[in-house]
Amino acid sequence: MSATDLQVDERAVRRTSSPVMGMVLFVAGEAMFFAAFFAGYFQFRSQAKVWPPASVGTPEISIPAVLTAILVTSSIVLQLGLRAVARGRVATFERLLLLTILLGVCFLALQAYDYSQLTFGIKGGIYPSLFYVMTGLHMAHVVGGVVLLSVVGAQTLTGQISQRHHEPVEAAAIYWHFVDIVWLGLFTVYYVAVPR
Amino acid sequence: MASVSVPGETVRGGLLRRPRSTAGFWSWVTTVDHKRIGILYGATAFFFFLVGGVEALFIRLQLAQPDGKILSPSTYNEFFTMHGLTMIFLVVMPLSAAFFNYLIPLMIGARDVAFPRLNAFSCWLFLFAGLFIYSSFALGGAPNGGWFGYAPLSTVEPGNNMLFYSTGLLMAGIASTVSAVNLAVTIINMRAPGMTMFRMPVFIWMALVVQFLLAFSLPIITVGLFESLFDRRFGTHFFDPAAGGDPVLWQHLFWLFGHPEVYILILPAMGIVSEILPVFARKPLFGYQFVVFSGIAIGFIGFGVWAHHMFATGLGPVANTAFGISTMIIAIPTGVKIFNWLGTIWRGDLRFTTPMLFALGFIAQFVVGGLSGVTHAVVPADYQQTDTYYIVAHFHYVLFAGAIFGLFGGMYYWWPKIFGRMLNERVGKVQFWIMAVGANLTFGPMHILGLEGMPRRIQTYTPALGLGVWNLVVTIGAFTIAVSVLIFIGNAVASFRRPKDAPADPWDARTLEWTVPSPPPPHNFDEIPVVHALDDFWHRKYAETEEGTLVPVPAGGSGDPRSDDAHGSGHGIHLPSPSYYPVIAALGFPLIGYGVIFHWWMAVAGAVVVLAGLYGWAFEPAAE
Numbered sequence: 001m002s003a004t005d006l007q008v009d010e011r012a013v014r015r016t017s018s019p020v021m022g023m024v025l026f027v028a029g030e031a032m033f034f035a036a037f038f039a040g041y042f043q044f045r046s047q048a049k050v051w052p053p054a055s056v057g058t059p060e061i062s063i064p065a066v067l068t069a070i071l072v073t074s075s076i077v078l079q080l081g082l083r084a085v086a087r088g089r090v091a092t093f094e095r096l097l098l099l100t101i102l103l104g105v106c107f108l109a110l111q112a113y114d115y116s117q118l119t120f121g122i123k124g125g126i127y128p129s130l131f132y133v134m135t136g137l138h139m140a141h142v143v144g145g146v147v148l149l150s151v152v153g154a155q156t157l158t159g160q161i162s163q164r165h166h167e168p169v170e171a172a173a174i175y176w177h178f179v180d181i182v183w184l185g186l187f188t189v190y191y192v193a194v195p196r
Numbered sequence: 197m198a199s200v201s202v203p204g205e206t207v208r209g210g211l212l213r214r215p216r217s218t219a220g221f222w223s224w225v226t227t228v229d230h231k232r233i234g235i236l237y238g239a240t241a242f243f244f245f246l247v248g249g250v251e252a253l254f255i256r257l258q259l260a261q262p263d264g265k266i267l268s269p270s271t272y273n274e275f276f277t278m279h280g281l282t283m284i285f286l287v288v289m290p291l292s293a294a295f296f297n298y299l300i301p302l303m304i305g306a307r308d309v310a311f312p313r314l315n316a317f318s319c320w321l322f323l324f325a326g327l328f329i330y331s332s333f334a335l336g337g338a339p340n341g342g343w344f345g346y347a348p349l350s351t352v353e354p355g356n357n358m359l360f361y362s363t364g365l366l367m368a369g370i371a372s373t374v375s376a377v378n379l380a381v382t383i384i385n386m387r388a389p390g391m392t393m394f395r396m397p398v399f400i401w402m403a404l405v406v407q408f409l410l411a412f413s414l415p416i417i418t419v420g421l422f423e424s425l426f427d428r429r430f431g432t433h434f435f436d437p438a439a440g441g442d443p444v445l446w447q448h449l450f451w452l453f454g455h456p457e458v459y460i461l462i463l464p465a466m467g468i469v470s471e472i473l474p475v476f477a478r479k480p481l482f483g484y485q486f487v488v489f490s491g492i493a494i495g496f497i498g499f500g501v502w503a504h505h506m507f508a509t510g511l512g513p514v515a516n517t518a519f520g521i522s523t524m525i526i527a528i529p530t531g532v533k534i535f536n537w538l539g540t541i542w543r544g545d546l547r548f549t550t551p552m553l554f555a556l557g558f559i560a561q562f563v564v565g566g567l568s569g570v571t572h573a574v575v576p577a578d579y580q581q582t583d584t585y586y587i588v589a590h591f592h593y594v595l596f597a598g599a600i601f602g603l604f605g606g607m608y609y610w611w612p613k614i615f616g617r618m619l620n621e622r623v624g625k626v627q628f629w630i631m632a633v634g635a636n637l638t639f640g641p642m643h644i645l646g647l648e649g650m651p652r653r654i655q656t657y658t659p660a661l662g663l664g665v666w667n668l669v670v671t672i673g674a675f676t677i678a679v680s681v682l683i684f685i686g687n688a689v690a691s692f693r694r695p696k697d698a699p700a701d702p703w704d705a706r707t708l709e710w711t712v713p714s715p716p717p718p719h720n721f722d723e724i725p726v727v728h729a730l731d732d733f734w735h736r737k738y739a740e741t742e743e744g745t746l747v748p749v750p751a752g753g754s755g756d757p758r759s760d761d762a763h764g765s766g767h768g769i770h771l772p773s774p775s776y777y778p779v780i781a782a783l784g785f786p787l788i789g790y791g792v793i794f795h796w797w798m799a800v801a802g803a804v805v806v807l808a809g810l811y812g813w814a815f816e817p818a819a820e
Contacts, residue, residue: 018310022381025411029373033415036452040419040434040445048440122430126440129432133422147807151814158815 023171027178030141034182037134041189044126052194053127056120061191063114067107068187071142074103075180078149082173088163090156097153097169100176104146111139131190138186141179148172214773214816226774228312229718233319234298235614240323241290247330248282249681251275253674256638260671262659272655273340274333274357280343281361284461285368286326288595291603292464293322293372296379296403298614302709302716303397305388305725310381312772313813318375320782322368328786329364332357339364342653344454347435347446351427356793362425363789369414369421370785376410379403388708390727394488397707398481401488402467405495406460413456413499420449429792444509451502459498461595462562463491465602466533469555472609473537475705476552477544478746480731483536490529490536497526507575508582516575523573530566534559549703550624554605557632558598565593568643583653586646592639596677597632604631604684612698616715617691624687631680637673641666706734719769775816781809 045051052059081096122132152172155161161169215226224232255275258264267275297315301308309315332338339361341350350358383404387396396404423434424446433439435446474481481487503511503519537559546552568590572578581587612618645666650657657663701710708725709716711733729735738746784805791799 016385018381018385021385022310022377025377025380026373029377029411029415032412033418036416036419036449040423040449043445044440044442122426122432126433129423129426129434129441133426133432133434137422147810151810154811154814158817160817 017167017170019167019171020174023174027174030178034134034138034185037130037137038185038189041130041134044130048127051127053125055124056127056131058194058196059191060117063110063117064187064191067110067114068183070103070107070110071180071183074100074107075177077103078173078176082166082169085161085163085166085169090162093161093169094153094156097149097156101146101149101153104142104149108139108142108146111135135186135190138179138182141182145172145176145179148175214775223774225779226316226776228308228316228772228774228778230297230301230309230312230315231614231716231718231720233315234294234296236319237290237297237322238294240319240326241287241294244282244286244326245291246681248279248287249678251279251282253678255279256671256674258655259657259667261668262657262661262664264656267655269655270337270340273653274338276653277339277342277361278329281329281339281365282326283595284343284457285365286322286329288461288599288603289372290322292406292461293318293375295399295464295468295603295606295610296406299610299709300379300382300400300403301386302613302712302720303400303707304383304386304391305708305721305727306382306386307720307724307769308772309378310386311378313775313778314374314378316775316778317782318371318378320779321371321374321785324782324786325364325367325371328367328789329360332360332364335360344450345424345446346450347424347427347443348437350446351424351435359425359428359793360789362421362428363792366418366421366425367785367789369418371782372410373414376407376414380407380411383407388724388727390732392727394485395727395730395732397467398470398484398487398491399464399467399707402463402470402491405491406463409456409460409463409495409498413453413460416449417453420446420453423449425792444506447506447509448502451505452499454505455502456495456498458594459494461599463494465558465599465606466491468602468606468609469537469558470533471707472551472555472605473540474731475609475703476547476549476555477541478547478704479540479544480706480734481536482539482542483532484730486532487536490532493529494526497522497529501526504572504578507578520573520575524570527566527570527573534563534566548625549608550619550621550628551605551609551703553625553628554601554608557628558601558605561593561597561601561632561635565590565595565598568593581646583651584646585642585650585652588652589639589642589646592635592642597635597639601631601635604628607684609703610709611688611691612702613709613714613716615691616696616698616713617694618698618702619687619691623683623690627680627683627687630683631677634673634676634678634680637676638670639673641669641673645670701733704737706731708733719771773817775813777809777813777816779809780812781806784809 077096078100081093081100084090084096085093120128122128149172152161152168155168215222224236227233227236254267255272258266258272297309297319300306329339335356337355337357339345340357341353341361345358345361350361383396383400423432426432427434427436427441433441435441435443437443470481470487501519501522503515504523507516507519541556568586572581572587572590608619608624645663646652648663648666650661650663657667696715698714700713702714703710708727711725712721725732737749739749741747784802784807787802787805788799789802791797791802
C-alpha cells in the first residue's frame with residue numbers, strides 16, 4: 001500500500017469496496033422481489049388441477065433454451081472481462097464488455113420474438129398473468145443490466161475505469177450474474193419442470 | 197465515488213463539468229452534502245406532516261357529532277386514505293431519513309455518505325413521489341381504498357384513484373430502497389478509525405437495522421404493487437378469484453412488508469430516545485448490548501408476525517396460533533428496551549429539558565400502545581378488535597404518541613447542531629405538555645369507542661349508537677395537538693430570528709456530532725476522529741475517580757473541542773461536487789407514473805429523462 005493509499009483511507013473497514021457492498025445488498029433485496037413472485041407462482045401452481053392450463057398447453061422450449069445459453073455465456077464473458085480489467089488489460093475488458101452488452105441485446109430481441117410467437121395473451125387467466133409479469137419484469141431487469149453495463153462502458157471511455165478503479169465493473173457483474181440466475185429459475189419453472 | 201480524495205489528486209476522467217454554486221436555490225437543487233439533504237428531507241416531511249394533519253382535522257370535524265356533513269362519503273374515503281399514506285410514507289419515514297442523513301456521517305466520523313449523488317437522487321425521488329400522489333386530487337381523485345389498499349376493492353373500483361396509489365408507492369419504494377442501500381453501506385464501510393460496530397451509538401445501530409428492514413421488505417410490497425397495477429391497467433388476474441387469482445395474496449404481500457414497516461417507523465425514534473436519555477441522565481445507556489441485540493431481534497422477528505394483521509381473514513387455527521405466539525414473542529425484545537431505558541434514568545442526575553420530556557413521553561405512551569398491541573396477539577380478542585377504533589387507538593399510540601414524540605424530541609435535541617440556534621426551552625416544554633394532553637385526549641378514548649364497537653373508516657354514525665360524547669372528546673384532542681404543532685412552528689421561526697450562537701456541545705453530550713461546531717462545516721471534521729471507546733466524546737470530557745464520581749478532564753487536553761478555538765477552514769479536503777443529474781434522473785419517474793396512468797408516450801418521455809440523468813451521471817467526473 002502506497003503512502004497515497006494510506007492518506008485516502010480514513011475508514012475503519014479498509015478492504016471492502018462500497019459499490020460492491022452496495023450492489024450485494026441491493027441484489028439481496030432484489031432476491032426478495034423475485035422470491036415473492038416465485039412464492040406466488042408455487043401457491044397458484046399447487047392449487048391448480050392442470051398446470052400449465054389446457055388453454056396454454058405445453059410451452060415450446062427451443063427458443064427459451066437458446067435464451068438461457070445466451071445469458072449464461074454473457075455472464076462468463078463479463079466475468080472474463082472483469083478479470084482482464086483487474087489485471088490491467090483494459091482493452092481486452094472493453095471488447096468483452098461490448099460483447100456482453102451485445103449478448104444482452106440479443107437476449108432481449110429473441111425474447112421479444114418469443115413473446116410474439118405465443119398463442120395466449122396476458123388477460124387469459126392466472127397462468128398468463130404470472131408468466132408475462134414474471135418474465136416481463138425479468139426482461140426489464142435485463143434492460144436495466146444493459147443500461148448499467150453501458151454506463152460502465154461510458155465510464156471506461158472517459159477514463160474513469162482502470163485497474164485501480166474497477167469497482168463499478170465488479171458491482172455491475174454481480175447484478176448481471178444475479179439477473180442470469182433469476183432467468184435460470186424462470187426457465188426451470190416455466191419450461192423444464194412442466195409435464196411433457 | 198470516493199467521498200474523500202487526497203489533496204491535489206487529479207480529476208479522474210469525465211466529459212461534463214459539475215455545478216459549482218455553494219449558495220442559493222441551485223446550490224440546494226444540486227447539493228450532494230448529506231447535511232443539506234437531511235434538511236431537505238426534514239423540511240419536506242414536515243410540510244407533509246402539516247398536510248396530513250389538516251386531513252386528520254377534517255376527519256375529526258366530520259366525526260365530532262353524529263350525522264356529520266362536513267365531508268361527503270367519497271371525500272372522506274380519500275381523506276382517511278391519504279392521511280394514512282401521508283403520515284407513514286411521507287412523514288415518519290422521511291423524517292427518520294432526515295435524521296439518518298444528517299447524523300449518520302457525523303456520528304460515525306465520516307465526511308459524507310457512501311454514495312452522495314444517490315443520496316440526492318433518493319431525496320428528490322421521495323419528494324416527487326409525494327407530489328405525484330397528491331397531484332391525484334387534481335387529476336380525478338385521490339387514493340381511496342385505505343392505506344393498505346386491499347384487493348379486490350383496489351383493483352375493481354372505477355377511477356384512477358388506486359393507480360396513483362400503486363405507482364406513487366412504487367416510486368417512494370425505489371427512493372427508500374436506494375437510500376437504504378446507501379445508508380447501510382455508509383454505516384458498515386465509512387466508520388472512522390476505532391469506531392467498531394460495538395462503539396457505534398445506539399441510534400446508528402437502529403438506523404442500520406432499519407436500512408436492512410427496508411432493503412428486504414420493500415421489494416415484497418413492490419411485487420404486490422406491480423401485480424395490483426397490472427390487474428388494473430393490463431388485465432391480469434392476480435387478485436381476481438373468478439379467473440383463478442387470490443385476493444389473500446395481496447394481504448400476504450402487503451403485510452410481509454407492512455409489519456417490518458412498523459419497525460421501520462418506530463426503531464428510529466427508539467434510537468433517538470436511546471441517545472437523549474443518557475445525555476440528560478448523565479449516565480451511560482443501561483445495557484448497551486441488550487438494546488442493540490433487542491433491536492436486531494426485533495428486525496428479524498418482525499418478518500415473522502405479519503399474519504396477525506390477518507387473523508380475521510380465515511387462515512385457519514394453526515396459522516393464527518403460530519402468528520399469535522410469534523407476536524407475543526416480539527413483545528419481549530421491545531420490553532427489554534423499555535427496561536433498559538428505565539435502568540438508564542434510574543438514579544440518574546436528570547435534567548428535564550424539552551428533548552428529555554419528549555423522550556420520557558415516548559416511553560410512557562409507547563408502553564400504552566405496546567400493551568394494546570399485545571392484546572392483538574390473543575386471536576379471539578383480535579376477532580373483536582379488528583377494524584374497530586381500538587386498532588386506530590393502538591397504532592396512533594405507537595406511531596403518534598410514540599414515533600412522532602421521539603422525532604420531536606430529536607428535533608429539539610439536534611436543532612442547535614443543525615441550525616446553530618437553540619429552540620426556546622420554556623416554549624418547548626409548554627408545547628410538550630399540550631401535545632401530550634392532546635395525544636392522550638385524542639387516542640385514549642378511541643380504545644373505548646373501539647370496544648363499544650365503532651368500526652374504523654366509517655364516514656358517520658347515528659345518534660342512537662351513543663358514540664357522540666367520546667367522539668367529541670377525540671376531536672377536541674386532535675385540535676389540541678394542532679395547537680401544539682403551531683407552537684412548535686412559532687418556536688422554530690423565532691429561533692431563526694436569533695443569532696447563530698449555539699455552542700458546539702450545548703447539552704454536554706456523548707457522541708461525535710457534538711465535537712464539531714454548530715452548524716458543522718461542509719467537511720464535517722477538520723481531522724477524522726480516532727475513536728477509543730463507546731461514548732468517546734464523553735470520555736474525552738470526563739474521567740471517573742475511584743469512588744465513581746465524574747471529574748472533568750482539564751480543558752486543553754487532547755481532543756477537547758473547548759480548547760479548539762480556531763477550527764480549520766477545511767482547505768485541502770476534497771468533497772464530492774454538486775451534480776445536476778440526481779434531480780434530473782428523479783424527475784423522469786413521475787413522468788413514467790403519469791404515462792402508466794394516462795398516455796404511454798409520457799412514460800417513454802419519462803424513461804428518456806431517466807436515461808439522460810443516468811448517462812449524465814456517468815459522464816461527469818467523479819470529483820472536481
